[in-house]
Amino acid sequence: DAEITQSPRHKITETGRQVTLACHQTWNHNNMFWYRQDLGHGLRLIHYSYGVHDTNKGEVSDGYSVSRSNTEDLPLTLESAASSQTSVYFCASRQGSTDTQYFGPGTRLTVL
Amino acid sequence: GNSVTQMEGPVTLSEEAFLTINCTYTATGYPSLFWYVQYPGEGLQLLLKATKADDKGSNKGFEATYRKETTSFHLEKGSVQVSDSAVYFCALSDYGGSQGNLIFGKGTKLSVKP
Numbered sequence: 001d002a003e004i005t006q007s008p009r010h011k012i013t014e015t016g017r018q019v020t021l022a023c024h025q026t027w028n029h030n031n032m033f034w035y036r037q038d039l040g041h042g043l044r045l046i047h048y049s050y051g052v053h054d055t056n057k058g059e060v061s062d063g064y065s066v067s068r069s070n071t072e073d074l075p076l077t078l079e080s081a082a083s084s085q086t087s088v089y090f091c092a093s094r095q096g097s098t099d100t101q102y103f104g105p106g107t108r109l110t111v112l
Numbered sequence: 113g114n115s116v117t118q119m120e121g122p123v124t125l126s127e128e129a130f131l132t133i134n135c136t137y138t139a140t141g142y143p144s145l146f147w148y149v150q151y152p153g154e155g156l157q158l159l160l161k162a163t164k165a166d167d168k169g170s171n172k173g174f175e176a177t178y179r180k181e182t183t184s185f186h187l188e189k190g191s192v193q194v195s196d197s198a199v200y201f202c203a204l205s206d207y208g209g210s211q212g213n214l215i216f217g218k219g220t221k222l223s224v225k226p
Contacts, residue, residue, distance in 0.1 A: 101158075
């Protein structure tokens, strides 16, 4: 079955370190998204991509970057982790001709 | 800009009680509307959706009707079960707009007691 996976599921890091969260989907969807989930804020969009080599900033993109070198993967990089980036991160994908997104299981990131 | 407002939680109900979670939206154009559910420790799953005014989305006993006149998409279920305990998110997709991304409400946590 097609799916969307995220790794690692849990990560603890220190302030100032670079961290990369992986997202991999096997649906061949051309749209992919990264969100963060925080209490009292719901889900907020960090970055998104509508295809290979396409990346766009979302609502809360400062301190994050993404790159899209193939259809299946959209890694999220925190260039210099900060305590304010402690959160649960969700990746999602969508076929470009539809409006339904499919979510991964999430990565819980703690920045100490 | 586009936004979604849903009722604050947490909501605690007894099994077999009636559930309503209110959701209203602000949007230009004609967005699609969604309810997503997040069970403990999991990612979000699409529960139901509606793509135009007066459409009713339904799934697993849950229903929501797209009301353009009141800009609402309230989630209802006639008889909740313990297994319905989860966080519920209302969302809109301005697919016809320049970005076509999801905008979420803050979520409503539902706890159902036996």
